[in-house]
Amino acid sequence: MATRCNRTILSSFRKFSQKTAIEVKIVEVGPRDGLQNEKKIVPTHVKVDFINKLSRTGLKSIEVTSFVSPKWVPQMGDNTEVFKTIDKLPGICYPVLVPNTLGLESAIAVGAKEIAVFASASEGFSRKNTNCSIEVGIQRIKQVINVAEKQNIKIRGYISCVVGCPYDGFIKPSEVAKLSEILLSLGCYEISLGDTIGVGTKTTIDNMIRSVLSVASADQIAIHCHDTYGQALANICTAFDAGVKVADSSVSGLGGCPYAKGASGNVATEDLVYMLHGLGANTGVDLNQLIDIGQFISKAIDKPTGSKVNKALYQNLENNKTVT
Template sequence: MKLPSRVKIVEMGARDGLQNEHVVSTQSKIQFINQLSNTGLSHIEAGSFVSPKWVPQMADSKEVLESVIRRPNVRYSALTPNLQGLEQAIEAGADEVAIFTSCSEGFCQKNTNCTLMESLERFIPVVEHASARDIPVRGYLSCVIDCPYDGPTPPDKVAEIATLLLDVGCYEVSLGDTIGTGTPVRVQQMLSSVQQVMPTQQIAVHFHDTWGQAIANIYQALQMGVSVIDSSVAGLGGCPYAQGASGNVATEDVLYLCNQLGIETGVNLEKVAQVGWDICAELNKSPTSKVSLALR
């Protein structure tokens, strides 16, 4: 298929990126998101309204969302696993919320302490409540290639659960290679299966770079018409329920790929790279982004 002319980047650094890092101050998070808002990004996931018991780094998400300087062309979203989290997100002014489940029973049990179908049933009132308030709901689907507990994920299983997320009421489903073991051939097989049951414009991809294949996998997805990519500035992040899973694909690396392919993103690569260096200085680490390191 022809490459898309434009790609939307969904920036995950402030949520998926920071949730696995040591505690960052609330003010630093606010500054981080404000900086990201000035780069041309149109979608920033700013927090997570999960139990502080499980993800203490996100305990201040309400204060963060309430305090950031809103840009008119930026959508600020949050992860909401239940009605209580949704209410907090609404109070904080989230423009969009996200729900999450897995393709595998093992991962679902570890991540949400319930079966796969139970997780979907739990989200029905969340989606209904959000929809009644005209708040869009995005769906995250984990382990679309492999599960650290159940092994390889059949492509038709991914297609089945992705369709169920649409049926629940999600406008878009982000397909996550949680442990980063995917390769272009396996991504092609998985996406082909999903594209048979849902429109490509409702598909996003979310690749972790544990095995160094994320950019190759994104190129494969682009060739299949996918035009929404989740990424994290400086390659921040990982998965607390998948041992050894390193960070998300770096936003800087995705931007460089798109720029070189002639695909518009509307995002300034140099500004994003600087934001990455600033937050990494706060975390006392270096970006994992190859492009960011090359720019320096």
């Protein structure tokens, strides 16, 4: 007999499956959000190969690097070389993260067409992550956007800790809605709502999304879930039930939060694609290629894949290759 929790998740899946005529967009964040906290520095040529492989899977948006100080994020110290070297295929966006106007200047210099800015719904997390208050962080974002708009650069906004924070605990949905409204008014075309430490559940995610929808339309929202408690797929379905059509994910479940003890990586792109294809949604992404890429990057960082689907299907794919 299914547990009460299982029945809740299955109900969410069934509700979404009734809406699967929609096109679902996946934003791949592995090369940036997935790798940025890895202590082992990944060689530039491996990052470039990683991104080029992802470009051939059918993904339409791949966040490739971050223009931050190498002092604070050593893994992103080769940002300029990576961005200049990757193959930029037609029809694919290659956004980069920028924390301030200095980072933006570097992004402009290499020809970036889309950037991401970030804020936190938690005062404690904002001070720990960016060494400033939410209010000061918004002023920095405003300065970045003012310059970016003059260069006709698209701007996406991230909000961290949308349901919970390792320092401040539970986050009120109204705080997320207020910050979303500010970022949209400043010029962000889309807000990615991040459950940074993966504490969200169907109820908390639904309440948060509904609150944000009071100030934004569903096509201005994306969902970004970490899988610390194994709730990411159910939470993504909850967001899709509310009309959201964009989800962030990371191949092989790369990533994590250095300020949240025990926080695991992003939801794995392989797991997300497998689920969405099973529900009949159209992602345009080749799952078999993703599995090979997940193995490639996992070996490069010397860690096992964090994707359950990759673990389950990789050996079958290898056996089929051997047979043929």
